[in-house]
Amino acid sequence: MLSLVGLSTFRPGQREAVQAALDGRDALVVMPTGGGKSLCYQLPALATTDLTVVISPLIALMRDQCARLTSLGHPAVMLASGEDNQTALEQIRGGHAQVAFAAPERFASPAFRQALTQRKLALFVVDEAHCVSEWGHDFRPDYLRLATIIAELGHPPTMACTATATPKVAEEIVARLNLREPERVRSGFDRPNLSFDVLPFDGEGSVARKRATLVAGVEMPENRPAVVYCGTRKSTEEIAALLNAPAYHAGMPTEQRTRVQDAFMSGETDVVVATNAFGMGVDKADVRSVWHWALPSSLEAYYQEAGRAGRDGEPGRAVLLASRSDLGRLVRFIQEAEVTVEQVASLVNRLRAQGDLELAANEERDRILLAVAERAGALTLSPGQGGRVHITLADRPLDRGRVAELCRAAKDRRWQSYRSIEHYADATNDRCRRRQLLDHFGDPTPGQPTGRCCDIHDPPDWLPPITAAKAKGKKAPIVEDGPPVDEGELSALKAWRRERADGKPAYTVATDATLREVIRRQPRSSDELLAIKGIGASFVDKHADSLLELLAQ
Template identity: 55%
Template sequence: MPDTTSSGPAAETRDAREALERHFGFGEFLAGQERVVSALLAGRDALVVMPTGGGKSLCYQLPALVMDGVTLVISPLIALMKDQVDGLVRRGVPATMINSTLSPSEQQARIQEMRRGKHKLVYVAPERFRSQAFTNALSQVEIALFAVDEAHCLSQWGHDFRPDYLRLAQALEALDHPQTAAFTATATEDVRADILKHLALRDPFVSISGFERPNLSLAVTQISKVREKYDRLEAIVREHKTGIVYCATRRKVEEVADSLALMGVKVVAYHGGMEDAERERVQNVFLDRGKDVAVATNAFGMGIDRSDVRFVVHFETPGSIEAYYQEAGRAGRDGEP
């Protein structure tokens, strides 16, 4: 007998399609998205490995609009949170964030708003879970989905291990294990096993999309002299205008940024030796298109959603193939070459 009810996973999927067009302006899902959205709306935990630029954020943002309660999004960078929240609010989606930029009273006010159902998505920095009081406060909130973005950060096998991510297991236990989904663009088999273990995902829907990005072209230039290296970099910047240059050390970041500035390029430098506030300022300047080129160590760029990045240059050898894929994938997010 056909299902004539107006509730259940099928109806929620229809609602998700309507929300896709209404809030995001898309008539169709990208490859792999609909299966993930359907699994989440069916109540399943999930592990989603989807290439940079493949639309993984939408895989939890869309269900959040349909599900009852609040979707908590664990995100590692303040600039990334701000970028995501600002974009959602512009689309009419009730979203906010809780991180170290807020005073304790502001954080408490946001939690009260969550209890009242004011927000559908709330982005939270993993270090917030250092506070037992914060976790206790969340236990009084109806959590629809616990979405862990950049989930590779919880694995010591990953290229960007962050110890604060290990606190999430305790937080999930304290919150009585709400539905949980982990998202990342890169995860080896070892990293995937770590994610499944640490987050205790229950019979998860696992989606591993292909890593092909047909709009990206890769090239290696052999250089015999340092001057040739800078000349080649200048040629790339002159031709492609907007991009990211990765260097292995703080000192090299400063050297390359200074060289580009002398060429008249609008450039910013970013590395771990800078104060947190300055790093955030630099990242926001680049995201807001105030500068054309960012020269950085690998601390820069996780989740950066600037669509017009036309090139990524590794001025020095990256730490791993995994890191290279993640960093190179920050180019061409608009689908253009």
């Protein structure tokens, strides 16, 4: 049976999950990234001619899995923006498709729901099921509708899969999806072939040291293919330029994201710089290293993204470039995501007044407000026309006390996530990184690394010597490897340096080597200045405006 998907042996937990599906039972499958969750539903899907529906939050995830099944000769289709959905629907109705991949938003389409009613469902799969839980790191209100959809479809055998469910999240998944006495499959969370390094970067020149470490580390052949995760779209573009690698984030056109993903999967490029939009959906087995330029929002998010490395069982590295300054960004995200009783009440009042109770709800804040209002009993949500959400208002006053309770709970959960990643990345934290991760996910078994464990037990001596010294906060000599520069341009910068030194030794502003690198790179912003060896935050504060003005002339 395993030969259907080109494999010969089961991994831990897979056999139990497959058997539950074949027996028509519900299942909760919690396995680490790379543990083989997809086989748990793909194998039983291919053992029948009935339809298996796989719900996934990311187009990238669906595209990879759909392409793999079709390449093996198995009829699979996917429905998502930018795809040929009409042909996919025809394949479902006509009985040709065995597996249909779809985003949860797709259930807003009456045509899709109607097509599903014409087939017997062998299995309904909720992948990345932590998205259904407000305790999960990637909560998505659209997932809250899946329990209703499952019931409408007659509650076919349902399998919920996730890589990052803490015990609390796992219980909420079972409750939210109304799983019936599910088979609970929970394999160990350890990834023995991965090492976990946290490298601290703070103080003067920390951004330049951090950039140098990333460049040197990613350039090492043993660390490629590599994925570099950034916290914002802007930093994704900047780091992509630094590494001369493609960027990937949700703000890019669909076609461009597809090209980047395809180039990475095929080996045409072996480095991608991305936001978490690239995270869950990329099933590339030979990624050797995953780098985090910025702190992710939670330890669950970090472990899932780090787990993209070493899925083939060969050694892989997860490297977190930690800066205390990142914490401010996370605090800002928490504050921006906060919803209040007044905001929920305002939304409900607006809905009562407008009469048309279908919303596009494209903004994340609107979706969160709707989800809170629904939890408080003020309304119920169901799929509407054309991707909109249909709202049915309750015939009773808003329970402001319940809303306040829900708002507080959501805020508390976000702060708990913040504290977990803050503690993990703390430079003064001397607990084994692997042990911290296993404890967080409720796995008491001892970690069993097959190579290096983490920076606590095994200092990261794999870094190039100069970069390693910088990562430890030591001074390192500036090494020039660029072409000669125009002496006239260098003289102009030296004259500028003398003026800025204001009677002090010239080297207190910048060395000759740094000036030559400025000429080679021709920076146009403070961030580009910080990427130059020998330039730190203090230099930027004192001299950036003056130097950039001179360079512009």
